[in-house]
Amino acid sequence: DPRSRNMAGSSSSSSSFATSSQSRAPSNSQPYISPLDSTWTPTSGASGASGISALSSQSSAHQASQLAPLDLGPPGYEATITLYENTSREKTVYLGPWEIIGSHNRRVVWQCTYRNERLEHFVTVPMDDIYPHTLHARHRPYTDAADMERFLTFRVPHRIRYTGEDGAVTFDGVMQVKYEFTSVDSSVRFQGDVRGKTLLDYYDVDVVWSDINSRTDRFGSVRGMGLVQRLKLWRDSYSNLHSITVFANRASRQYHEYELHWFEAEPKSKDDRARQIRLAVRGRRGSTSDLGRRFSFNRIRPRQRSVPGHGGSSGAPAANTGLEIKYLGLQFSHRDDYRRFLEAWAYAHNSDSEFQGIPFPQHRIELESPQILAMPAELDGGLQPVIEPDSGDDEEDDT
Numbered sequence: 243d244p245r246s247r248n249m250a251g252s253s254s255s256s257s258s259f260a261t262s263s264q265s266r267a268p269s270n271s272q273p274y275i276s277p278l279d280s281t282w283t284p285t286s287g288a289s290g291a292s293g294i295s296a297l298s299s300q301s302s303a304h305q306a307s308q309l310a311p312l313d314l315g316p317p318g319y320e321a322t323i324t325l326y327e328n329t330s331r332e333k334t335v336y337l338g339p340w341e342i343i344g345s346h347n348r349r350v351v352w353q354c355t356y357r358n359e360r361l362e363h364f365v366t367v368p369m370d371d372i373y374p375h376t377l378h379a380r381h382r383p384y385t386d387a388a389d390m391e392r393f394l395t396f397r398v399p400h401r402i403r404y405t406g407e408d409g410a411v412t413f414d415g416v417m418q419v420k421y422e423f424t425s426v427d428s429s430v431r432f433q434g435d436v437r438g439k440t441l442l443d444y445y446d447v448d449v450v451w452s453d454i455n456s457r458t459d460r461f462g463s464v465r466g467m468g469l470v471q472r473l474k475l476w477r478d479s480y481s482n483l484h485s486i487t488v489f490a491n492r493a494s495r496q497y498h499e500y501e502l503h504w505f506e507a508e509p510k511s512k513d514d515r516a517r518q519i520r521l522a523v524r525g526r527r528g529s530t531s532d533l534g535r536r537f538s539f540n541r542i543r544p545r546q547r548s549v550p551g552h553g554g555s556s557g558a559p560a561a562n563t564g565l566e567i568k569y570l571g572l573q574f575s576h577r578d579d580y581r582r583f584l585e586a587w588a589y590a591h592n593s594d595s596e597f598q599g600i601p602f603p604q605h606r607i608e609l610e611s612p613q614i615l616a617m618p619a620e621l622d623g624g625l626q627p628v629i630e631p632d633s634g635d636d637e638e639d640d641t
Contacts, residue, residue, distance in 0.1 A: 321352075321423040321432075323361065325404060325413050335361055335404060337421075342435050350436065356407035363419060364401040369438040373397070373487060373497040376429075378446050378470045378575070387446060387576070390472070391430060392423040397489075439476040439485075442590075445583050446575040447473045447488070452567040455493050466571075467493040473572065475586055482597055484590035500570065502587070503594045509587075510569055517580040521570045 319336040326332050337352040350363040365372060375395045379387035396419045404413040423429040434440045450473070451457040451466035459465045467490040474487050484502045489495075503524070510522035574580035 319424065320428045321421045323419070323421055337361060340432065358405065358409045359407045360405050362403040364403070365436065369436070372436055374433040374436060375489065376444070376472050378472050380470055388426050391426045391444065394421045394423065394429055394433070395419065437476065438480070439478050442475045442477055443582060443586055444475070445473045445579040447471055448573045448575050450488050451571040453569055454567055457571060465492050475590065483594050502591050505570070507591045507595070517574040517577060519572050519584070523568055
């Protein structure tokens with residue numbers, strides 16, 4: 243317990259101080275005045291030692307009474323969530339292992355500290371339409387960039403139901419869900435489980451733009467479609483296809499998701515010094531005759547989901563907004579992010595071209611053929627022997 247260590251540290255410091263004071267007098271001839279007792283001097287002997295011990299005990303007890311109890315949480319918890327935030331009933335819930343239940347009306351079930359205590363996070367939208375949101379490292383300049391993944395939010399309110407240790411439901415309502423994970427790895431795994439995809443990497447970008455939403459406005463100010471955002475690279479758990487997501491905070495205030503095979507493998511342009519690349523959309527204006535590389539404009543348009551309160555229509559396709567981009571521009575905040583993205587882009591794009599989106603589930607189970615199960619007698623009998631003729635005129639059956 244930190245309070246015990248604090249009290250123990252105070253006591254041990256006082257004891258050593260008293261012992262050293264009794265063992266020898268100060269080198270100068272001036273009488274030493276104790277900071278705890280103005281009447282105490284090194285020549286006061288045992289009575290002085292008992293006096294300082296008593297005062298030290300009183301001081302430690304007074305400090306302990308002023309310290310608020312430290313709520314360190316149970317060992318091994320994965321994340322925390324705050325219920326009734328900014329109210330007198332505010333409560334921090336410590337969350338342990340989680341489990342995704344259901345396919346359509348899905349929910350995340352968190353195991354909490356006590357046996358009957360649990361928290362349920364209801365996710366009613368399809369997996370492709372849910373976007374866990376994390377911030378650019380600039381929002382916390384003195385924190386490691388990767389550490390920003392620990393602070394996870396959902397821009398659309400979700401339903402949360404909390405059951406206490408006594409088995410009674412004490413919270414059931416819609417709220418802005420905000421998790422604080424204990425590690426980046428836990429947050430990455432959780433985001434992947436919620437989306438049904440694997441989060442491969444994340445990159446801080448200064449600006450994201452296209453031919454529809456230009457990088458600068460007519461006054462020369464940087465705008466684009468997204469400014470100071472976190473770009474994420476995903477791999478679908480079913481098809482193994484890769485995609486990138488980014489929040490367009492300067493345009494539609496929606497999440498945009500682009501699949502990598504919608505773009506040409508080689509970037510349209512690169513500027514290593516400015517950390518900028520342009521990704522050209524594949525198949526525009528009949529640029530290729532390969533049927534395997536042709537995609538309709540409906541597939542080229544990114545999936546978008548609006549955020550309530552910003553005037554967007556939930557689930558409206560990009561065609562309704564007239565978004566038909568010819569290229570996607572990215573300017574990275576850090577040189578390391580720029581280099582990592584180029585390497586990941588080349589590898590992922592090559593992988594998507596090789597498999598061409600053929601479903602290949604990672605956690606698959608191979609079942610026995612029903613034809614084999616229907617004929618158990620033949621399996622018990624084994625293989626029939628091969629009848630070979632003798633060298634003579636008559637044939638003899640070996641069976």
